């Protein structure tokens with residue numbers, strides 16, 4: 001999958017290009033992450049990419065000119081990479097508090113794109129005319145404001161990359177598909193067997209895989225019910241999950 005990020009701080013993206021599962025995906029060429037700096041598309045000596053806002057007010061606004069050239073170049077590079085460069089297959093996505101809130105389900109939907117061009121704003125934002133001309137989708141991490149769109153862009157790329165096929169290896173992706181979507185995760189334990197006087201739940205040491213899976217699912221259900229009643233309300237169990245829920249309800253009645 002192809003990612004182009006348009007940002008005045010390209011060095012920030014070493015965080016996902018050089019570490020962990022995302023770094024491995026880049027090394028194995030399952031993913032390409034290209035950083036494009038709008039400053040490289042300026043024509044003045046000061047390499048200006050921002051200006052004072054029309055109408056006054058604090059701060060600076062990012063100018064449309066350099067960003068439009070950067071986006072045009074990103075589209076060319078996406079095409080060279082093999083992307084079908086249109087809004088259905090390689091959208092221009094603007095990270096902003098005014099966007100649609102990112103969720104695991106929207107992340108999964110994005111794994112079907114050929115690529116994405118991510119626009120990272122700084123200062124007070126970007127000239128509205130650039131946004132209306134080029135942006136296909138605005139995405140927000142949540143209702144808070146950061147100093148720039150780079151961290152949200154990295155969060156988006158990380159969440160999409162980990163859901164691409166054969167990135168996380170079979171076991172992890174299998175577990176991912178069965179029960180995690182829509183429920184909070186279960187607790188996890190590892191060595192040592194005892195820590196601060198606390199042991200590990202016996203069932204996890206039993207080697208009885210069916211019981212372990214049931215226990216984990218029950219933990220996910222109870223955690224979701226207590227910590228995120230909103231998620232529980234929206235949760236629609238699969239046929240298999242409905243059977244397990246029934247079994248849990250029966251067990252609770254005993």
Ligand SMILES: NC(=O)c1ccc(NCc2ccccc2)nc1
Nearest residue numbers: 096121125140141145146148149
């Ligand atoms: N909540 C988010 O996802 C988010 C995205 C970007 C951001 N800061 C950059 C920016 C500030 C103002 C206008 C447009 C972009 N802060 C938070």
